Amino acid sequence: xxxxxxxxxxxxxxxxxxxxxxxxxxxxxxxxxxxxxxxxxxxxxxxxxxxxxxxxxxxxxxxxxxxxxxxxxxxxxxxxxxxxxxxxxxxxxxxxxxxxxxxxxxxxxxxxx
Amino acid sequence: xxxxxxxxxxxxxxxxxxxxxxxxxxxxxxxxxxxxxxxxxxxxxxxxxxxxxxxxxxxxxxxxxxxxxxxxxxxxxxxxxxxxxxxxxxxxxxxxxxxxxxxxxxxxxxx
Numbered sequence: 001x002x003x004x005x006x007x008x009x010x011x012x013x014x015x016x017x018x019x020x021x022x023x024x025x026x027x028x029x030x031x032x033x034x035x036x037x038x039x040x041x042x043x044x045x046x047x048x049x050x051x052x053x054x055x056x057x058x059x060x061x062x063x064x065x066x067x068x069x070x071x072x073x074x075x076x077x078x079x080x081x082x083x084x085x086x087x088x089x090x091x092x093x094x095x096x097x098x099x100x101x102x103x104x105x106x107x108x109x110x111x112x113x
Numbered sequence: 114x115x116x117x118x119x120x121x122x123x124x125x126x127x128x129x130x131x132x133x134x135x136x137x138x139x140x141x142x143x144x145x146x147x148x149x150x151x152x153x154x155x156x157x158x159x160x161x162x163x164x165x166x167x168x169x170x171x172x173x174x175x176x177x178x179x180x181x182x183x184x185x186x187x188x189x190x191x192x193x194x195x196x197x198x199x200x201x202x203x204x205x206x207x208x209x210x211x212x213x214x215x216x217x218x219x220x221x222x223x224x
Binding site for chain 2: 032042043051093099101106
């Protein structure tokens with residue numbers, strides 16, 4: 001089955017700087033890669049996703065890049081703000097995967113004022 | 114757009130007591146539904162998923178069970194809770210293309 005590794009487990013950046021979180025996956029058939037943001041005491045919220053026919057996707061200050069050859073994908077947050085502080089999860093899903101997503105273990109992003 | 118309702122939001126139950134967590138969804142038909150658990154340490158563990166009424170697949174053997182009596186209703190149950198069942202339980206729905214949306218979760222503390 002799929003295995004997703006996520007790094008780092010904790011990331012502290014100064015407000016206004018950029019943050020990068022990286023994930024690798026094992027199943028070359030996986031073709032869908034979402035990112036979730038989870039604030040304390042709440043359910044994870046989908047913030048951006050990418051499919052394997054695309055190399056990069058941007059939405060305002062966040063972007064995701066995918067390298068299918070190397071089987072890794074990354075989340076980039078620019079101009080970080082205090083409200084970006086949260087736990088971020090990456091995930092991967094094979095085609096037709098009704099059994100859901102395989103998640104990384106999460107990255108606790110801390111934005112220092 | 115889809116909406117996921119989960120209840121109760123918080124509960125404290127003694128060891129050996131039964132459990133029932135309920136999830137209902139709106140704004141979609143015949144969705145895939147999921148129960149995840151998030152223990153301390155923040156990882157997300159898939160417990161059950163369902164592709165239709167009465168169809169349940171279990172990912173992890175445990176003393177929990179799930180049922181889907183209606184298209185938009187998914188229930189997580191236990192006959193006798195263990196201390197290790199404590200955690201944050203999340204209902205989720207899957208749309209076409211494997212996009213998954215989570216509810217707000219239910220905090221369970223077994224004492």
